Amino acid sequence: MAAPVRDRSAGSQLAAFDVSLGTRYVAGADEAGRGSLAGPLVAAAVLFDCERLRRGVQDGLVDLDDSKKHTSAARERIFRAVLAYAARVRVVFKGPREIDRRGLHRVNIEALAEALAAVARSDCTCLVDGFELDGVAARSRQQVVALVRGDATSAAVAAASVVAKVVRDRHMRRLAARYPEWGFERHVGYSTPEHREAIAACGLTPLHRRSFASVAYSQLDFGL
Template sequence: MVARVSRRLSRAWDPFRFDLNLLRELSGIVWPEGRDTRRRSAAMDLRLAGADEAGRGCLAGPLVAAAVILDYARAPFPGLEDLTDSKVLSARARESLYPLILRSAVRVSWVACSPSTIDEDGLHRCNLSALARALENLRGEYRLALVDGFELAFPQLRAQAVKGGDHRSAAVAAASVVAKVVRDRLMRALAPLYPDYGFEEHVGYGTERHMEALRRHGPCTLHRRSFQGVAAPQLELWEE
């Protein structure tokens, strides 16, 4: 179903082509690439949503889920040629892509799940709920939604799980960038309120500096107290 193409940076996988081929397959329409492709595409509903989350593995701060609609009738999307999974992009690259995604998208949504809610309801439940709410905020203005790795049991969302979706699909990759940028900005904005923890540097991940701060000061209100690294940061192994 998906063509492999040669692109700048020797990128073998084209996430935009993956999305477009999927939309065409849903419509039961197959045609070769040609000069009239855009005219034929305009007659189809080519609005595809992608959803992904950021901060799942953090010890502190919210989990943020984002959803983005790309309308492939408007493709190509200037500036997004190298869009991919946010985890393999530098912070500078994500910040550069963020406004371009907002400009290119039909609609963008994000939802934050607080540390206390994660502790009360569990990480997995919060993850699914945040993804579903982010998609709900798109008001159904899409043909299909692709979700990175998770099945959502809400038929009205028209959502399909895609393993490795943040790499395979441009819509999911766009959502991954939005979620990551929004979350990192939130953590940096909150950092001055908790100067002992260095959130502006690690944004809640379990770095050496973060673990040392937990051992010295204990958890703050931003920490997920149900997480093992937060509940027992003082535990260390010593060789006799």
């Protein structure tokens, strides 16, 4: 008798990791926009029931993976599947003025902690992509595991990465209508040649983070 074919899809491999943790529920958190010049930092957290996750990776979550590995269209499709299969989802926005005032790292940690605490259960495993989140343990009564390359390892963290990226990209594309000269609908605030040229020609919008010592700002005088 031939050996059964193992499912080697990206989604099944990430789900297998979450299931191997031994708890029925797994929560994961990740963020989008940490390195952008303009727009918010968006953190997301996703809670999966591993019993439902097993079914999901045979269907809409089959291609679940780190959001950076997918096209915009694929992320949108996976985003809808995450919403269909997740037990809980939370998204947290932190705007450019708060980032400038309080510092990117502090704001990033707080956004991840807030999102994860909102979805966590007392009986779940909590994972975050790369950062230590001491504050979540007090809020959720759960230890949080900082997982290096978590978005390429855990289904819950990968799902959070997709949610954060899709929600942030949609937000920036809506804002592009207010600032048509900057092309936010294409680069969504990241430091691309097009974006840097727009900054040189038109200056900064209220969406731009002024605390970043970026080469894109080198010709501007606003007190960096």
